[in-house]
Amino acid sequence: MLNRTAESLFWIGRYMERVENHARLIDVYYHLQQDEFNKAINHSNDNDKWMRIVDALGSRIMYEQSYKEYNEQLVLFYATLDRDNTNSLVSCVSHARNNLRTLREQAPTEMWDVMNSFYLWLREQKTDGLLLESPHQFLGQIKNWTNMFAGCIHSVMSRQNEWYFIECGRYLERSENTLRILCTVEGYACKANSLHTDSYSYLQAVLKSVSGYQTYRRQYADRITVPEIFEFVIMNPTFPRSIHYAFHQLVLNIRSLELYDKPLKVAHERIVRKLSKMIAELDCLEVNEIYNDDEDKLTAQLLQSCQWIGDEFAQTFFLIGEVSA
DSSP states (O other): OBHHHHHHHHHHHHHHHHHHHHHHHHHHHHHHHTOHHHHHHHTTOHHHHHHHHHHHTTOHHHHHHHOSSOOHHHHHHHHHTOTTSTTSHHHHHHHHHHHHHTTTTTSOHHHHHHHHHHHHHHHTOOHHHHHHSOTHHHHHHHHHHHHHHHHHHHHHOOSSHHHHHHHHHHHHHHHHHHHHHHHHHHHHHHHHTTTSGGGHHHHHHHHHHTTOHHHHHHHHTTOOOHHHHHHHHHHOSSSTTSHHHHHHHHHHHHHHOOOOOHHHHHHHHHHHHHHHHHHHHHHHOOHHHHSOOOSSOHHHHHHHHHHHHHHHHIIIIISSSBOOO
16 A cells, blocks of 8 residues: 555545534534523623633634634634635535545545535535524534445445555544543633533533533433543443543554555554553543643643644654565
């Protein structure tokens, strides 16, 4: 497998996971902003509530380079249809489509059909149409398209290196996105004393943004607090969007790569050891260590580790000629 093929597959997985995550996040946070409680407590600073969406997407610096204020119209456009934003929904789908187009002779036809139809539909959408009614329907369609693509690749792709690279990209992106959401929770907790019952709506939205609200309630009932959310989203071994689960799936897919070149094997084992160590450290954590007010926060450490894995992946598989398979 050529290194450019491995890179394209890896980024298809990352971009499509990013689209789904951002669509869910924007949808939940948008409805949170319409909540009467939040209108009451945030009326003095309307910018804060829209800023939280941009923070959760991890792109405040980029946003502020293009826009001078935070409001509904600007934030929704920036996050969904702004082609100058490399992480907007339309940009991510376009990047994924471009990567898949280079593989059309190798990838199943069904993958291209779904991806291309998704892109053609999305590029026709207009910002004015999103604001005439609630963006919920538009974002719901985005999630339906990404789920259709995920179902397609699960149904038609052989479980070989091509599949494993897509899955590695998917789970690394999922880990980073979930950690960014938790970082915004930390910031909100410090600012608004999130352990107070008045924060119920916000914390409920956080769980919904990772599709974990119902699963969380089955385990914790009505107790919705920041420490317990952190325990659930980081440590739960069976919840598909927890950090523990994503790391476990990531290491399984990396181990499944078939490599015959010795330098690649050495670098590959280094990534596996790093991930295995991260999982072991999570398993050894006490509940009171998961969320605390120390400057050296667990979420920041995990996010740095994810970035290290992404850099190692690039240096190992995308810059050394070919991936032998």
